[in-house]
Amino acid sequence: MPEWIDIGVNLTDSAFDSDRTAVLERAWQADVSQIVLTATSLAVSHQVQPFCAEYPDRLFCTAGVHPHHADQWTSEVAAELRSLSAADCVKAVGECGLDYNRDFSPRPQQIKALEAQLQLAAELQLPVFLHEREASKVLIDILRHYRDDIPCAVVHCFTADREALYPYLDMDLHIGITGWICDERRGSHLHSLVGDIPAGRLMIETDAPWLTPRTLRPKPKRGRNEPAFIHSVASMLAACRNESIEQLAAHTSATARTFFDLPFPTCSTPKAESGCR
Template identity: 60%
Template sequence: MQLIDIAVNLTHPSLAVQAEALLERAYAARVCQLVLTGTSLNESEASLALCRQLDSSGQRLFSTAGVHPHDASSWNGASSNTLKALLAQPQVRAVGECGLDFDRDFSPRPAQEKALEEQLALAVELQMPVFLHEREASQRLLEILRDYRDRLPAAVVHCFTGERSALYAYLDLDLHIGITGWVCDERRGTHLHPLLKDIPGERLMLETDAPFLLPRSLRPKPKSGRNEPAYLGEVLREVALHRGQSQEALAAQTTACARRFFEMPAILDEAAAES
């Protein structure tokens, strides 16, 4: 059984200091490939550097490059060219993390929309998939995406936590859906359980969003309280339960989906547990 974690914030200080050991634990837990998330131009450069530093094979670690809505105020006239250069690197497989966050509004909404639209335009130009963030902004995100969707090869709404209406609208636009440990949270994630069956298997992917969103159902709980890719199996277990699938079938399905989306090479099964 192989798993792919499509969202790891490996540049986060709590993970970067133990990156090599963290990857060893991930590979031992059958998480054979990972996508490192770029959330600003600097973090995108750092994620790319970690791919180069920690994966000499070029087959295990990949990254995204983009500007998160929290950082949208930093977007300026030079940002598009800087991002375009990052997206040309072979390890970078998607534009993002970009999108809209009307929950925290760390950047003004007009700035968020401008940064998103320019990143979508880059994705169209380069014919790359998009890695999307959305909080309390599904309607506006859909309005913007509709102008680009027919020209985009693919897009995933990462860490989906929304309601049924948002999910169906995303699926109607032929978007992929990423599910995290939020689904394991008995306080705020149970509304997702009946929705999981409605996500087509060929558009479903799994992620930890480490070091965030440690699955609350995980036993034993790590003393650090931090999430990491080795715990992706707990997300798999919960999603498989509510989809009525075996963990093996869901792992095969979501792994194949992630490989298609990010154009990752196949990994020999014997290599999946190597450090």
């Protein structure tokens, strides 16, 4: 069976409060072998690590501050984030970046928080998990100053156009594709672009509980997305790339395992009692 690695799940979101364990069990049953939990604030960076401790071969996480929360960035936050990032279960710095679509934080603050986290990634030699909305040119300009110092970076949930994709690829960035590609209202432009992403630079994610694939049948109650639905993303992505599901699973999972430095799962029963190693 194809093996999937979901590189972006917001497991601490309140949408999962009633059935978080069941969500993970459904993921394992759907051949999702490993998941990277996304941290979007200092609080969430704390919250994700205990989940990784419960499933040490299956769950991993990031540590970072999303641009929506960049107005909370302080030297104290930076110091605590550096400490959190030292845990073995932390496989990337982020989710960090720029969001000029919603502008929940002032743009100068977004840039300040992003640059500080890029510096942290360079210091710790960790990958970077990037967020970008309507800010690709600014992000590219900033990344040029740091790209040689960070080992690798992924533009998570890529939704932009060719003018953004090609410079990202030219900078040797990785690209994460979500259920956005299944949205006929706003994601169909991706259909002709994803074939240009080389194998070895492409990864797949659900961004659960958001971005539920609109191609999913039957539609889930309350519209909530979860990792088990990665198959809908994969089906559309494979069709657009003219690949088989098996081919897509093989190279995206191998890329994710290399990018995040993930071990091969060793236990047939995912849950374990040991902590972050």
